[in-house]
Amino acid sequence: MHRTALDRLGTEPLLLAPDLLLLPGGPVRGHGAVVDGTGFGAVGPLPALSRDRPDLEPVPLPGHLLMPGFVDAHHHLTQSFGSSLAYGEPSEIFRRVWEPLERSLDEEDAYLAAKLAALRSLRGGFTAVAEAGTRSPAGADPVADAAREAGLRVVLGSVANDADGTHDGPGAALDAAEKHLARYAGDALVHPSLAISIPEAATERTLRDTARLAREAGAVVQIHVNEHLAAVERSLLRHGARPLEHLDRVGALGPQLLAAHATLLTPAEIALLRDRGAAVSYNPVASAWKGNAVLPALALDQAGVRFGLGTDGTRADAFRLADAAETAQRLTHGLAVGDSSCGGGWTWLERATRGGADAIGLGGLTGEIAEGRAADFLLVDLEVPELAPSWDLPWELVRTADRDQITAVAVGGRLRLWRGRPVDWDDRALLERAAAAGRAAVERAPITRAHPVSTEHRARGAAR
Known part of the structure; x- marks a missing residue:
């Protein structure tokens, strides 16, 4: 051909x-x-x-x-410079690796990191991704520019945290959120979205108001929810409720929510997701590489909960993502009960395409x-x-x-x-620029890892 x-x-x-x-x-x-x-x-x-x-x-x-084209329901485009730094690390690496790295990125770095990630996504068969919001001081604009130039469709999150110093109170967070939604309204490839890193990073007012703004704009709010045991326990101590329950109590749980990971769900929470019409990104590779659990995706499917498949920036091969989605369900559910189908091949193709588009708010457009x-x-x-x-x-x-x-x-x-x-830009030049910028960014970022790189880790073990 x-x-x-x-x-x-x-x-x-x-x-x-x-x-x-x-x-x-x-x-x-x-x-x-x-x-x-x-x-x-x-x-x-x-x-x-x-x-x-x-x-x-x-x-x-x-x-x-x-x-x-496949749809990546959860990505962090400006984390591409760090890729394997999280390999072999315990959970909640966003605190020790990803946030320090992203905060070290200037406008040029953020642009290069995002374009590198966009190229990886396109090569892997993804035509649309949900970007969960960069923590780079440069903000979302370099990410938007990179996605447009690469030709990738992106649901672009803008972080609206106001309880962790990102914004100075609910007023500033909501003002920034409104400007972001307006700035990208009608863009051909960039679809605005709001983001809150985890429920505890925002006040109740901001959780509630970002949900309202997103509903009014026809956008989604991306929030990491019920991903790690530590976060669930912090929420129980602070609010007397699990993170997903807390979102529901403050009026932030609804069709506009794209809950990232949601690996630690009770049966009652699955019903809550279904009843409120919220969507979930099932990120099986992220669970395998650094998670506490695997989302009970088959249970969500049977309950009628909306969900798509996400990479969480792990590896950009959509076919391998679909394989991981089925494999994770087989290992955590199918083997124990003799389920030899585990949703069948069609379930994972559906969730990787049309279901993913619906989850990220683009169901009427793509998938x-x-x-x-x-x-x-x-x-x-x-x-x-x-x-x-x-x-x-x-x-x-x-x-x-x-x-x-x-x-x-x-x-x-x-x-x-x-x-x-x-077909219309120089990927080799990008790789050269991104490699140099990525090394410099990682060297200056205050990253904390539990383990050294694998060769040094192995040598230390041999010495002992």
Whole structure:
């Protein structure tokens, strides 16, 4: 397959004719999609599309699956300089690693870190991410600039904490929140969101008022909730309620909430999430690498709780994320009760695409191949040894596929990546600048780790 035709995306309507098209009900043959401007103009059987649009010559995409781009429901784009610094570390590393690192980033650093993360996301098949709010003094603007230039759709959080010194009281926090929502209203790729790092970082007034502002603006509020045992215990001592319960008591639990992690949920809290219509980001790799528990995602699915899959900035491979989502449920639930399906492959594809879009507040815009949706999509090479022969593509996409099979990534009706490389900007120059800036940022940040890097850690163990 040649790139030439896809280069015309965004300049003229195209009728794409892949071997397979992934719809909500599963993969289908003989279907196509018209990309007209930034969105899908029509989707359906190729003969019908050709009849309705005789002006369009179908663009054959042999050996490829056309599927929705993946949605990362929880990310920290300006943490990319630190990546492996958190490996092997105990929980609540945000206090010892991430916040010190982010606070050391100036405007240029924040821009480079975010663009590096955006490139990783696109290479991994993500066309949209929810950015949970940087703690860089430069604020959200460099992150927005980086996402736009990379071609990544981003739900951009602005931190509204007012109980930890971020803002000087509720008035300042709410004023900044209103300005952020207004600044990015109507942006093609940047969708404004509010963020509070954890419930204890904001006063009750700010928790309640950010929820109100977000509802009025049709935005989401991103909050890390019930992630670590220490945070749950602090909330019980301070408020006599668990973090999620505290949000409900102050009027901050509703459809506007995107609760990050929520790994420590009681059955009553699952019902509370369902009844209030709140959404959750299920971050299985983060649980494996530094968490206290795994979100009971299958229980949420059965209860009808909205949720998507998030990386938490761990690794940017959407196929591996879907695999981790299923694997974590199998290890924590399926093995003990003899559940050999654990949601089936379709559950994790759904939560990684359409369900994730709904969770981050973009359900009417992206997450599926459908008329009127944004043309955020992937072309996935199916002619690989791992899929020959193919028997059950949804399961195979979850368990076997990987980002190396992604031939093309399109966002907003424009080709952004071809075979892992940006089509309209220099990724090699970015890598060079980001490597130098990242080393300098980490060296000056007051990061505290429990362990040294792995080679030194191993040497110390051998010496003992």
